[in-house]
Amino acid sequence: MHPSLLPELRPQTPLVVLVDDTRAFRDRRSHLQVRRGHDAVELLRAVGDRQIDELWLDYELLGGTTSVAAVDHLVARAERGNRLGVDVIEVHSARVPEALHITQRLQRAGYRARRCYVQGIWTRFDPATHDEWRPDASAGIAEHPTSRRADASGPADVTEGFRA
Template sequence: MSGSVLRVLVDDVRVFRDGREALLARTSAEALSLLRALDGRFVDELWLDHDLVGDDTVQPVVDHLVARAAAGEPLPVGRIYVHSANVRAGHRVNAELLAAGYPSRRSFVAGMWRHQWTA
């Protein structure tokens, strides 16, 4: 990824409409692997969708982030954006991250996405 912003997008079907670069994880397992590989690097933006492929959700990623914070080693992140269309789950995820001390907020900007399905 070129440029100075390290952006991670965890979403099963969306990409940024404006083409901004992001490291992409489509499942919670991919997201956990990616975050572990980046360990120690500052992540400028972490974008989290709740409902992923099939029965998968972002909850394992949230649990990982909360556990890191509880251990005194939170992920170094500038901002976490919870952009899930699942309103209840999105609010819950955001509340969990805020309670753990992360700079998290809900993002409701629906027009910033385009869908990109993979076979």
Template sequence: MTIVLVDDLRDFTDGRPATVARTSAEGVALLTALGSARIDELWLDHDLGGDDTIWPVVEILERAAFEGTRLDLGAVHVHSANPPGAAKVVQALTRWGYPARISTGSPALGYQGPDTP
């Protein structure tokens, strides 16, 4: 099972194996490297720190769909502390036929770090 998480701060609380990108540039590079491989779960955070957002990743997905080579995604979970941003991402991706939904508040994700138990 292939799970990709693009998020600057969060990780999976249950320790599920995932490939993690912390910036949009890393997310773009990861999706480009995976090419046509199936991604069972793609988790996207809208705000990625500073001025960085998920939009460059969304543009890769939109371009692939426009060119008729939509990525093979089982589910797209959009989570963010920015509800309007998350809603716009879901709207953009569902327009292109991706199975996207808002997953903000999912217990599957949490902030991890040296002070997190």
């Protein structure tokens, strides 16, 4: 379970969500990561009404998907008067026109969204050392924060978005 989802640890462990197919955090901060647009929507649904401290959005994602589906989900919630609690949304896409568009849509919906140009915080996503959260029909977010793959040595231990 991601530590920020345990009520007793919530004040000490921020909930950080990264929607990006090629980048990961260089500093190995605790986070939940998705690499496909539809998975981003499912993760936001699984988070429910929990407060997200940071939501990082790339535009272009795996499988020809984009973060537009996640943005649509966030905007629709705001329009229904049920805005997702997010402290800040950092839009860090290299696709400038698309990033500007989704940033403006989120701002108009009342979210604190901004363009992020910081480069030094990233490392390349490596499936051997990083994990991504994938929806699982039989498990909620508490039971399934990242995908767990088995290898020759058995199930991998997953800690805060990275293989231990």
